[in-house]
Amino acid sequence: SGTALISLVDGSGNPVSVEVQSVTDGVKVKVSRVPDGVAEYSVWELKLPTLRQRLFRCVSIRENDDGTYAITAVQHVPEKEAIVDNGAHFDGEQSGTVNGVTPPAVQHLTAEVTSDSGEYQVLARWDTPKVVKGVSFLLRLTVTADDGSERLVSTARTTETTYRFTQLALGNYRLTVRAVNAWGQQGDPASVSFRIAAPAAPSRIELTPGYFQITATPHLAVYDPTVQFEFWFSEKQIADIRQVETSTRYLGTALYWIAASINIKPGHDYYFYIR
Structure with missing residues (x-):
């Protein structure tokens, strides 16, 4: 009808619609009259000419710490319900395809x-x-x-x-x-x-001494679970790094390596070369 109405519950529990004369600051509503027996914080309903009725299905209700409630709802669409109930018919155009079969997107x-x-x-x-x-x-x-x-x-x-x-x-x-x-x-x-790309060189190498053994554990600056290391071992320091593969003993490939031998003695220097 073009008139804004607000529905209130009177003292007898009956809904009564009254005309809204003005709204101040979006929160204060002035009505033409107040029905008898309207209780504080009672239920009300606002009817505006610009609004249309829509149905929602409530999914969840959560109470907030400040006493308000958060409601999660899904809008009811009659057209979708009709498709479920009655089925849908499609007359899609088949131009640009052969036999109407279009290859799907990857x-x-x-x-x-x-x-x-x-x-x-x-x-x-x-x-x-x-x-x-x-x-x-x-x-x-x-x-x-x-x-x-x-x-x-x-x-x-x-x-x-x-x-x-x-x-x-x-x-x-x-x-x-x-x-x-x-x-x-x-x-x-x-x-x-x-x-x-080739893996980065180890950022540090942790050496752990043991009983007639030394454990070498390389660490990357950024951990990469796909990276392993090659190990060489020597009792002498190799001056030319290009000679490591020919002048030292190749141990193998692993995440760490334990060099164990009765010849490993305290007070001696031993060298790991790791790639």
Whole structure:
């Protein structure tokens, strides 16, 4: 009707609607009359011509420390209820596709770099918002050259949502994956960049003496669970670091190493070389 009304509960417990004459500071309401018996903090309802009725489903009610309440609710949409009750019919346009099958977009693409015996590998994973029969995936792996240009490293095609690249050299890589259907149509691609670089040198090496043994434990400045270390051992200091691999005893690869021998004696200097 264009008139603002406020509904109050009178002393008999009945709702009574009265006209709102003015609102001050957004919190003070002046009404045409106050019904008899209206109690303090009683329930009220405001009706404005600019508002329309909407239904909500209460999900949770939480009481705050200041005595107020926080209500979480989901709006009721009759159209959605009708779709659930009666089903929905779609007449989508099929222009630009063959037989109405559009290749899905690739999403959530990740690239995990691992090292195995000095060989770098990358495991790519992705998914799609829907499954379409007959769809495969095209993968394109490039590396950035020193002059900033991109060089193609490898291409692949698979029907799975994972793929492993092996025997990769150090460098900055970019992987692009897109879906393609049986007619050669391609969906929206996804790309991810990753870097394969040699591990940083240990920031410090902890030496722990023992009974006829010495334990060497390298530590990185930033912990990397994929990094291991190579160990060499010598009773003499090597002046030329380039001679370590030929002039010392190679121990092996591990996170730490224990050099144990009856020849390890107190008062003698021994040398670890770690990479």
